[in-house]
Structures are given as structure tokens and as C-alpha cells.
Amino acid sequence: MQAWRFHEFGPIENLILEEVAMPVPGEGEALVRVHYAALNPADRFMVAGKYPRPAPRPFSVGRDCSGTIVQAVPGGRFKEGDAVILLTSDMGVSRTGTLAEYAAIPEESLAPLPAGWTMQEGAAGPLVDLTAWRGLVDLGQIQPGQTVLVTGASGGVGSAAVVLAKALGARVVAQTRSDEKAAWLRALGADAIVGADPETFATEVKAVLEGGRVDLVIENLGGPWLQQCVNVCGTGGKIMVIGLLTGLKSEVTLGLLIFKQITIRGMNVGEETPEEAQRSWQRIVDTLGKTGARPQVDKVFPLDQAQAAFAHLESGPKGKVIIDMASQA
Numbered sequence: 233m234q235a236w237r238f239h240e241f242g243p244i245e246n247l248i249l250e251e252v253a254m255p256v257p258g259e260g261e262a263l264v265r266v267h268y269a270a271l272n273p274a275d276r277f278m279v280a281g282k283y284p285r286p287a288p289r290p291f292s293v294g295r296d297c298s299g300t301i302v303q304a305v306p307g308g309r310f311k312e313g314d315a316v317i318l319l320t321s322d323m324g325v326s327r328t329g330t331l332a333e334y335a336a337i338p339e340e341s342l343a344p345l346p347a348g349w350t351m352q353e354g355a356a357g358p359l360v361d362l363t364a365w366r367g368l369v370d371l372g373q374i375q376p377g378q379t380v381l382v383t384g385a386s387g388g389v390g391s392a393a394v395v396l397a398k399a400l401g402a403r404v405v406a407q408t409r410s411d412e413k414a415a416w417l418r419a420l421g422a423d424a425i426v427g428a429d430p431e432t433f434a435t436e437v438k439a440v441l442e443g444g445r446v447d448l449v450i451e452n453l454g455g456p457w458l459q460q461c462v463n464v465c466g467t468g469g470k471i472m473v474i475g476l477l478t479g480l481k482s483e484v485t486l487g488l489l490i491f492k493q494i495t496i497r498g499m500n501v502g503e504e505t506p507e508e509a510q511r512s513w514q515r516i517v518d519t520l521g522k523t524g525a526r527p528q529v530d531k532v533f534p535l536d537q538a539q540a541a542f543a544h545l546e547s548g549p550k551g552k553v554i555i556d557m558a559s560q561a
Contacts, residue, residue: 233251233332234249234332235249235250235292235328235332236248236250236294236331236538237250238279238289238290239289239290240289241289242279242280242281243280244276244280244539244542247331247538247539249535249536255332256336258336260305260308260338261336262339263301263302263336264301264302264316264334264336264337265299265300265302265333265334266298266335266557267297267298267299267300268356268555269296269297269330269331269554269555270295270296270356270388270552270553270554271294271538271541271542271552271554272295272388273545274295274324275295275329275542276546278291278324278325279293285326287326288326292324292328292329292330293324294323294324294329294330294331294335295323295325295329295330295359296318296330296358297335297355298315298316298318298355299316299335299351299557300314300315300316301314302334305339309342310342310344315345315354316344316345317345317346317354317357318337318341318342318358319342319358319359319509320341320501320506320509321337321338321341321506323335331538331557332557333558340506340507340510343358343510346517346521349526353526354527355554356388356528356554357392357526359388359501360389360392360552361396361516361520362501362509362512362513362516363389363474363499364392364396364397364450365396365515366501366504367450368393368402368472369400370512371499372470372472373470374397374402375402376400376401377401378402378403378448379402379403379405379441379444379446379448380397380402380404380405380447380449380450381407381446381448381449381464382394382405382406382452383449383450383457384407384408384475385408385417385422385452386408386416386417386548387452387475387551389474389475390450391528392527392528394422395421395520395523396520397450398421398423398523399421399519399523399525402448403423404421404422404424405425405426405440407427413550420528430456430457433460434463434464437464444466445464445465445466445467445469446461446465446466446469447465447466447468447470448469448471448472449461449465449469449470449471449472451471452475453475454473454480455480455481455482458471458484459482459484462484462489462492462494462496463488467492467493468493468495469492470494470495472497474499527551527552528550529551530544530549530551530553531549531553532554532555534556534559535556535558535560536560537555538555541554
């Protein structure tokens with residue numbers, strides 16, 4: 233079978249398409265024919281050797297997928313031919329990932345493809361939706377009527393947070409640098425849009441909230457934006473730090489943290505147990521089912537164009553970038 237692997241840490245060009253042996257499922261694992269695999273910024277960090285837990289090499293990245301069962305776990309929940317999706321797991325972190333035609337996946341990390349969803353949506357949704365849900369609900373404890381700010385709102389986690397926050401009854405302020413993306417985010421449910429100029433950001437947020445403040449921030453950017461988020465939070469505000477797209481380090485005015493009693497929390501959805509992920513996923517599917525919303529797919533690339541797919545991911549897509557593991561250009 234074919235798989236994208238890297239042998240040495242470095243630029244994303246180190247990821248190459250190779251012929252490798254078919255995986256052999258271990259105890260509790262199902263063999264899945266991967267139909268679609270979604271890309272994540274963390275995949276690039278893994279290839280670069282900048283992930284906190286560098287993978288053994290050679291290694292295939294990939295943390296999301298949809299596919300069909302070709303070898304089921306004896307006595308397990310699935311049978312051959314079932315359409316499945318991958319929830320959070322150690323796939324693509326310490327276990328060979330999903331940028332391959334076949335993957336051996338722990339059954340406890342698999343869920344059925346939701347009714348009415350396409351295979352593309354099934355690959356695009358789980359990781360970003362589970363991440364957004366953890367920030368909004370499990371840790372953020374968002375309530376209907378509260379205000380959620382989503383920075384970097386057009387990315388995978390950002391757009392998922394916009395959709396879910398709106399479905400949960402929150403007022404959603406989405407941040408983007410693009411007029412085209414602003415219109416798209418409004419269509420997803422954002423109540424207000426603010427720009428990406430740090431000099432005017434706080435003023436814009438206060439203006440769209442008519443002097444009000446933010447209750448919860450889903451922070452995908454890092455760098456200078458953490459201080460900006462502190463500036464616009466109200467008393468008791470919460471900031472869930474999920475991404476670091478604009479910088480690994482931030483400086484924050486401690487006096488504001490104390491005065492406003494703001495909570496800043498780093499968040500890693502990979503810390504969820506399989507049981508927790510299954511429970512959260514069912515709540516996500518139920519919540520999206522009430523509005524008819526679906527995961528956002530920006531563009532689909534064929535199997536042999538992963539390098540182009542990563543370049544597109546770097547450009548700032550609207551939603552998820554996925555690879556069709558069954559087709560080649």
C-alpha cells in the first residue's frame with residue numbers, strides 16, 4: 233500500500249509517498265480502508281520535529297480519517313463494510329497515522345459515520361469539533377446568551393467553534409483578515425466580524441458589542457493575540473488557548489488578569505480518554521443535528537498531492553483540507 237512518511241525531521245518536503253507493508257491489526261484494533269484523511273497544523277510540527285512528543289521514524293502523520301472496516305475486531309462494535317470515522321487518539325502522534333491507504337486503528341477510537349454525513353465531512357469533523365467542544369463546553373462552560381470570540385475563525389477549529397457556539401445559543405464574534413472569509417463566517421452563523429489589525433482590534437470588538445465584553449475566547453493564534461484577548465474580556469472571562477499560528481510566545485499584562493479575574497487555560501483535546509471522546513462526540517452530533525450544520529471542507533486533494541495540500545493549508549483555508557486516499561491525479 234502507499235503511505236506518506238518522513239525519515240528525518242525537517243521541512244514538510246521530507247514527507248514522501250512510499251510503498252509500505254500493509255498494517256497488521258493488533259488486539260482491539262480494526263483494519264480500516266482510509267477513504268479521506270484531513271490535515272492539521274500539528275502534522276507539520278511533527279515532521280519538523282517541533283512537536284512535544286516527537287514521533288519515531290520513519291513515520292506517517294495524519295490524525296483524522298473516514299473509511300470502511302475491512303477487518304473487524306472479533307466480537308467488537310463494527311463489522312466488515314461499516315463506514316467509520318476516527319475520533320481523538322494517538323494516531324499520527326505515537327502510532328502510525330492516517331495518511332495511508334490502510335490504517336490499523338483501536339476500535340475504541342472509532343465511531344460510526346453520522347447519518348446523512350458524507351465521507352469527506354466525516355474526515356473533516358471529529359478532531360476540530362471535539363477540540364472546539366472541549367473549549368466551549370467541557371472547560372469553557374459556555375451558556376446561551378453569552379459572547380464567544382473566536383480568533384483565527386476561518387481555520388478548522390475556528391470554523392468548528394463558530395458553528396458549535398452558535399448552535400449552543402451563544403453570540404459569536406469571529407476574527408478574520410479577509411472580506412471573503414468574513415462573508416463565509418457570517419453564513420456559518422457569526423453574529424459579528426472583526427479584523428486582524430492589533431492596533432484596532434479591541435476597539436472593533438467593543439464597537440460590535442456596543443461596549444460589552446467577551447465571556448469566552450477560543451484562541452487559535454497565540455503570539456500578540458493573547459494580550460488582545462485579555463483586553464476584550466470581561467470580568468471572569470475565560471481564554472482557551474488552542475493554537476499558536478502567529479507565535480510560540482506571548483506577553484500578558486498581569487494587572488489585567490488580576491483585575492478582571494481572567495482564566496487562561498491551555499487545551500489539548502488529546503488528553504481526553506476514548507470514553508470521554510465518544511460521549512462528547514455524540515453530544516456534538518446531536519447538537520449539529522438540530523441545526524443541520526456540517527463540518528466545513530475547503531478543498532480535496534488526490535493521494536499523490538499531499539505536498540500541495542499542505543501548501544494550501546499554510547495559505548489559510550476556509551475549513552479543512554483533506555486528501556482523497558483512493559484517487560491520484
